[in-house]
Amino acid sequence: xVSTSMDPVRIAxxxxxxxxxxxxxxxxxxxPRCSITVISDKFSPxxxxxxxxxxxxxxxxxxxxxxxxxxxxxxxxxxxxxxxNSAEAGDAGVHLVSGWxxxxxxxxEEVPFWADVVLGFRxxxxxxxxxxxxxxxxxxxxxxxxxxxxxxxxxxKRLKGSGVLILTRRIGDLWELHPxxxxxxxxxxxxxxxxxxxxxxxxxxxxxxxxxxxxxxHFIRDGSGLTYIYPGTSNVILGGTRQQGDxxxxxxxxxxxxxxxxxxxxxxxxxxxxDIREKVGLRPFRxxxxxxxxxxxxxxxxxxxxxHHYGHGSGGISVHWGTALEAARLVSECVQAPRTPTPKSxx
Amino acid sequence: MRVVVIGAGVIGLSTALxxxxxxxxxxPSLDMRVYADRFTPLTNTDVAAGLCxxxxxxxxxxxxxxxxxxxxxxxxSRVHSPNAANVGLALVSGYNLFHEAIPDPSWKNxxxxxxxxxxxxxxMFPDYSYGWFNTSLIVEGRRYLQWLTERLTERxxxxxxxxxxxxxxxxxxxxxxxxxxxxxxxxxxxxxPLLQPGRGQIIKVDAPWMKHFIxxxxxxxxxxKSPYIxxxxxxxTLGGIFQLGNWSEVNxxxxxxxxxxxxxxxxxxxxxxxxxAELTGLRPVRPQxxxxxxxxxxxxxxxxxxxxxxxxxxxxxxxxxxxxxAAKLFGKILEERKLLKMPPPHL
Numbered sequence: 001x002v003s004t005s006m007d008p009v010r011i012a013x014x015x016x017x018x019x020x021x022x023x024x025x026x027x028x029x030x031x032p033r034c035s036i037t038v039i040s041d042k043f044s045p046x047x048x049x050x051x052x053x054x055x056x057x058x059x060x061x062x063x064x065x066x067x068x069x070x071x072x073x074x075x076x077x078x079x080x081x082x083x084x085n086s087a088e089a090g091d092a093g094v095h096l097v098s099g100w101x102x103x104x105x106x107x108x109e110e111v112p113f114w115a116d117v118v119l120g121f122r123x124x125x126x127x128x129x130x131x132x133x134x135x136x137x138x139x140x141x142x143x144x145x146x147x148x149x150x151x152x153x154x155x156x157k158r159l160k161g162s163g164v165l166i167l168t169r170r171i172g173d174l175w176e177l178h179p180x181x182x183x184x185x186x187x188x189x190x191x192x193x194x195x196x197x198x199x200x201x202x203x204x205x206x207x208x209x210x211x212x213x214x215x216x217x218h219f220i221r222d223g224s225g226l227t228y229i230y231p232g233t234s235n236v237i238l239g240g241t242r243q244q245g246d247x248x249x250x251x252x253x254x255x256x257x258x259x260x261x262x263x264x265x266x267x268x269x270x271x272x273x274x275d276i277r278e279k280v281g282l283r284p285f286r287x288x289x290x291x292x293x294x295x296x297x298x299x300x301x302x303x304x305x306x307x308h309h310y311g312h313g314s315g316g317i318s319v320h321w322g323t324a325l326e327a328a329r330l331v332s333e334c335v336q337a338p339r340t341p342t343p344k345s346x347x
Numbered sequence: 348m349r350v351v352v353i354g355a356g357v358i359g360l361s362t363a364l365x366x367x368x369x370x371x372x373x374x375p376s377l378d379m380r381v382y383a384d385r386f387t388p389l390t391n392t393d394v395a396a397g398l399c400x401x402x403x404x405x406x407x408x409x410x411x412x413x414x415x416x417x418x419x420x421x422x423x424s425r426v427h428s429p430n431a432a433n434v435g436l437a438l439v440s441g442y443n444l445f446h447e448a449i450p451d452p453s454w455k456n457x458x459x460x461x462x463x464x465x466x467x468x469x470x471m472f473p474d475y476s477y478g479w480f481n482t483s484l485i486v487e488g489r490r491y492l493q494w495l496t497e498r499l500t501e502r503x504x505x506x507x508x509x510x511x512x513x514x515x516x517x518x519x520x521x522x523x524x525x526x527x528x529x530x531x532x533x534x535x536x537x538x539x540p541l542l543q544p545g546r547g548q549i550i551k552v553d554a555p556w557m558k559h560f561i562x563x564x565x566x567x568x569x570x571x572k573s574p575y576i577x578x579x580x581x582x583x584t585l586g587g588i589f590q591l592g593n594w595s596e597v598n599x600x601x602x603x604x605x606x607x608x609x610x611x612x613x614x615x616x617x618x619x620x621x622x623x624a625e626l627t628g629l630r631p632v633r634p635q636x637x638x639x640x641x642x643x644x645x646x647x648x649x650x651x652x653x654x655x656x657x658x659x660x661x662x663x664x665x666x667x668x669x670x671x672x673a674a675k676l677f678g679k680i681l682e683e684r685k686l687l688k689m690p691p692p693h694l
Contacts, residue, residue, distance in 0.1 A: 086615060090554075095556035124460070125460060128459050214580055215431070215580045217578065218440065233555045233556045268429040272429065
């Protein structure tokens with residue numbers, strides 16, 4: 001570590017999806033006297049986040065304790081809720097939406113852990129379930145939608161306003177950032193398969209349709225998570241798929257037909273939808289869950305502290321702010337005690 | 348049997364369709380025409396936000412509560428069909444806000460998912476301390492009138508643009524039954540001191556992130572005088588004007604400011620919304636709807652009038668129940684004149 005206590009700590013954040021930009025934001029607020037550069041080959045609208053509908057409905061990460069997951073979700077919800085109720089909401093692409101999560105058989109857990117984080121959570125009434133003759137049970141609630149095509153540019157604008165530099169570059173190896181940077185924050189999502197040599201990472205391919213159907217004001221999500229209708233500011237997103245290990249970024253026409261048909265079964269008025277566009281995203285899936293860990297890379301006498309923050313799979317937007325706050329804490333610890341490399345345990 | 352419907356707003360066209368659907372097959376001689384000086388998009392129906400919601404207090408005529416329910420049930424059964432958007436129908440959820448607790452409305456079980464607001468819900472509306480959340484329907488006036496016009500045209504009903512000066516003129520023209528759906532202008536055909544205009548002004552904005560209706564209530568001011576925000580299929584309607592006795596059909600700048608300030612205070616995200624239209628309409632206010640028969644006495648004429656006007660600000664909310672009632676009255680006329688070949692269809 002070459003910096004003295006007088007020089008600002010030079011931090012590189014790799015990745016400009018929702019995880020990269022929000023982490024840069026949290027670091028800029030938590031760590032004093034640092035200069036931050038966000039480096040990525042892709043920016044909105046070309047990141048994985050941009051394909052996601054951005055509905056705040058959390059996923060369960062198998063090795064993450066529920067209280068931690070709930071905390072991450074709550075922190076993200078509260079952060080976005082404040083934006084949704086401010087004059088920034090339109091620019092930031094964050095708004096409230098109500099709707100239903102429906103099940104074809106009664107789920108083992110009738111009240112999920114996040115029920116008191118969203119608004120107005122309750123079971124659907126019989127009258128409400130009449131809309132879905134194939135389903136026997138459901139949740140009704142109000143949650144948030146965070147649309148990356150607006151949210152990411154909004155975050156970027158704020159970052160630039162606080163002096164964060166933004167650089168378009170493809171990083172092939174984290175050592176490229178040495179010695180220009182003192183700390184690296186790795187938010188490269190699926191890119192970590194290469195950058196962090198994490199062979200556990202794999203894509204969970206998702207295909208969606210963006211359609212024009214402005215009369216749809218409610219979200220509808222099948223409890224399995226495979227079929228969903230998410231109305232947004234400029235379109236309605238219909239989904240979806242979960243294809244493990246599939247790297248193909250080209251849309252598949254038959255899959256599109258299947259998605260459309262499944263969604264029309266839940267919301268017949270979608271048959272009047274028009275301007276249908278297909279999109280594909282590769283969710284950054286990590287079986288062990290989100291990696292929030294400091295690693296001290298060492299090679300030929302060089303040292304490079306790296307805070308890993310990746311592996312959010314299907315749930316990135318739902319927990320991004322909570323995990324970004326945690327990543328910022330790791331960066332802060334790193335900056336304060338650079339010479340005592342105590343291994344941090346994975347969360 | 349010549350039937351003339353005067354008025355081409357929601358009341359005129361829906362009553363025409365209801366009668367034609369029920370009686371054309373048993374009355375082959377049915378010749379129905381619609382006379383109006385204004386057609387969509389120039390009717391009062393076109394100005395209405397279209398939210399199905401009765402007034403808070405019980406109607407003076409208890410039948411109106413039934414008509415509201417019948418209308419809601421009828422529209423709900425159509426909103427799940429593939430062509431719902433074409434009809435102008437959509438489900439929408441939202442908030443009714445008050446300054447103090449009030450009893451639940453009589454229609455709480457007609458709408459879907461009715462509940463009172465939690466403290467967290469109310470955090471979004473600092474000026475209000477109590478409220479409801481429920482799912483209801485919107486019927487977009489313009490689209491619905493277009494759809495009704497298409498259905499009537501298919502059935503061979505003819506439309507004539509003319510200003511009717513008297514019932515007598517229509518009777519002498521050969522009408523056997525006149526359906527009087529002249530709304531706020533009914534007084535020009537037959538004086539009615541109980542009928543007054545309740546002038547309303549609305550601003551339509553582009554705010555596609557608004558997925559909920561928000562209706563505020565101020566008992567001191569009275570109905571519709573407090574800000575309301577109602578999303579439609581394309582645009583969002585902002586309102587909060589109700590001026591009894593004001594016949595002006597021109598937009599007023601002070602009313603514009605009242606609406607804009609009230610709605611932006613309620614929903615700060617609207618500040619950046621683009622205004623796409625501003626309209627004035629005259630609600631046909633009456634202590635209760637006039638829905639009854641009257642026999643006209645001119646020379647040798649044997650003309651019956653069925654009056655169906657005075658629906659205030661809840662015309663779309665109640666229209667189908669009233670149409671069914673008018674159809675019943677029409678059926679009685681046919682029975683009395685022994686015109687039916689078989690028993691009237693079950694209504």
